[in-house]
Every structure is written in structure tokens, then in C-alpha cells.
Amino acid sequence: MxxxxxxxxxxxxxxxxxxxxxxxxxxxxxxxxxxxxxxxxxxxxxxxxxxxxxxxxxxxxxHPVGEVNVVDANAVHVDKEGEQVFGEVCTACHTPGALGAPKFGDKAAWGPRIKQGYETLIKHAIEGIRQMPARGGNPDLTDTEIARAVAYMANDAGAKFTPPAAAAPAAPAAAAPAAPAADAKKM
Ligand code: HEC
Structure with a gap:
């Protein structure tokens, strides 16, 4: 080796x-x-x-964008009162004063706005203005309901607006969404 x-x-x-x-x-x-x-x-x-x-x-x-909701043809839309609309929609911002919204009952905040006139306020509420979303963000609200909610808030802060009254007393079926009171805007 x-x-x-x-x-x-x-x-x-x-x-x-x-x-x-x-x-x-x-x-x-x-x-x-x-x-x-x-x-x-x-x-x-x-x-x-x-x-x-x-x-x-x-x-x-x-998923299809639109869905057909079959609604009873006899179901007539009954416009809600201003207080109810306020309680369901507007209160979210107008009670706490969120996003700079004029607070419910705050006369100082509402005063200058009320001076613009009922028509203008309704128009702004329907179309939206700055941080205020169109129809308070609820497109289902009718012009009459908006007008009533505006009157409810403004009147509480010292205005004397006359909210649109109910449309023709619930005539079933035939009562299409016709423009109700004179001061409500075109549908
Ligand atoms: C998402 C919050 C929000 C909701 C919900 C809301 N608002 Fe407002 N609203 C505002 C804000 C913010 C302003 C102040 C806008 C501004 O002048 O800059 C305002 C202002 C207004 C004004 C005064 C407009 C003007 O010309 O001075 C009216 C009238 C009004 N709102 C009505 C309503 C009604 C009626 C509802 C319910 C149907 C509603 N708002 C719901 C936020 C809201």
C-alpha cells in the first residue's frame, strides 16, 4: 500500500x-x-x-344592474309628512350638523338660508348643494316629500313656509305621480 x-x-x-x-x-x-x-x-x-x-x-x-321590482299596480304612493321624512333621512346630518349642515332648530344657521326663499331651498335640497346630497341621498323621495321636509326644518327655525298639501285624495290606480301642489317642482 x-x-x-x-x-x-x-x-x-x-x-x-x-x-x-x-x-x-x-x-x-x-x-x-x-x-x-x-x-x-x-x-x-x-x-x-x-x-x-x-x-x-x-x-x-x-349581475344585472337594474332589477324589476314588481309593485302592486294599485299601490298608490302616499307622500310622507315632513317630520317623517326628516326623521328617516335628513336627521342623519341635520341633527348633529354633520358636514356643516345647518342643525335642526339652529335659527342662526337657518336664518340666512331661509332668506333665500322656500323655492330655492327646495331646489337645493332636490338637486343637492355642496356637501348636501341630492334629495338627502335618498332618490326615492318625491319632490313633495322633500318640500315638506324642508318646510319642517325651516319652520322649526323660524320660517313660515307652507308645505305642499297631499295630492288629490288617494284615487287608487289613476293617481299617477302628478305634480301635486303649486309650489312643488315639476316631477
Ligand atoms: C349627508 C348629509 C345630509 C343629509 C342626509 C341631508 N342634508 Fe341637507 N344639508 C347637508 C349639508 C352639509 C348642508 C349644507 C350645504 C352647504 O350650504 O354647504 C345641507 C343644507 C341643506 C339645506 C339648505 C340649502 C341652502 O340652500 O342653504 C336644505 C334646505 C337641506 N339641507 C335640506 C335637506 C333635506 C330636506 C334633507 C332630507 C331629505 C337633507 N337636507 C338631508 C347635509 C345633508
Missing amino acids: SDHDVKMTKTTPQQFFFALWGGLFAPIIAIALIVGLVAKIQGSHSTQAALAYNDQAVEERI
Whole structure:
């Protein structure tokens, strides 16, 4: 046996460790990482939950914009009183004075606005003005309801507006949304 052979067979523990690490573990770990990465990418694309979510999202997106609500043809819209409209819609901003809205009952805040006249206030309430959304944000309110709510608020703060009275006494069916009182704007 030559010196050379002896050297070849003598492997120190360090050498063995590096050989094992470099030759065996490193590739295995690399492969495991790659597999894990691919699984993760695929998982985020195609799990059942993701598919179900997609279906739902697509459904929402292609959902028809308008829905036909079949309303009883005999159901006649009865305009609400100003106080009720106020309580359902306007109070949200006009009670706390949100967004700079003139507070309900605040004569100082309402005074200059009242001076603009009933017509102008109604117009602003219907069309919206600055932070005041059109129809208080509720497009279902009729002009009459808006006019009444305006009168309700303004009168409480010292105005003497006469809110539009009810339209022709509920004549079923025939009572189309006709312009009711003189001071209510065109429908
Ligand atoms: C989202 C909040 C909000 C709601 C809801 C709201 N208002 Fe207002 N309103 C405002 C704000 C803010 C102003 C002050 C706008 C300005 O002059 O800058 C205002 C002002 C007004 C004015 C005075 C307009 C003028 O020319 O000075 C009237 C009248 C009015 N609102 C009526 C109503 C009525 C009626 C309703 C309910 C149907 C209503 N508002 C609901 C926020 C609101």
C-alpha cells in the first residue's frame, strides 16, 4: 500500500460532513424548496375556496344592474309628512350638523338660508348643494316629500313656509305621480 492510498481512505469527519452536505442535503433541500414554491403558487390559484370565491365575484360583476321590482299596480304612493321624512333621512346630518349642515332648530344657521326663499331651498335640497346630497341621498323621495321636509326644518327655525298639501285624495290606480301642489317642482 502506498502512501497515496492511505491518504485517500482517510476521511476526516469534517470532509465527510461537507461531502454529505454538498452532495446530498443541499440538492434535496433545494428541490424541496422549489416544490414548496410551486405548490404555494398553484395553491393560491386554484383551491376550491378560491374558485368558489371567483364564481361569486364574477356573479356579482355580471349581475344585472337594474332589477324589476314588481309593485302592486294599485299601490298608490302616499307622500310622507315632513317630520317623517326628516326623521328617516335628513336627521342623519341635520341633527348633529354633520358636514356643516345647518342643525335642526339652529335659527342662526337657518336664518340666512331661509332668506333665500322656500323655492330655492327646495331646489337645493332636490338637486343637492355642496356637501348636501341630492334629495338627502335618498332618490326615492318625491319632490313633495322633500318640500315638506324642508318646510319642517325651516319652520322649526323660524320660517313660515307652507308645505305642499297631499295630492288629490288617494284615487287608487289613476293617481299617477302628478305634480301635486303649486309650489312643488315639476316631477
Ligand atoms: C349627508 C348629509 C345630509 C343629509 C342626509 C341631508 N342634508 Fe341637507 N344639508 C347637508 C349639508 C352639509 C348642508 C349644507 C350645504 C352647504 O350650504 O354647504 C345641507 C343644507 C341643506 C339645506 C339648505 C340649502 C341652502 O340652500 O342653504 C336644505 C334646505 C337641506 N339641507 C335640506 C335637506 C333635506 C330636506 C334633507 C332630507 C331629505 C337633507 N337636507 C338631508 C347635509 C345633508
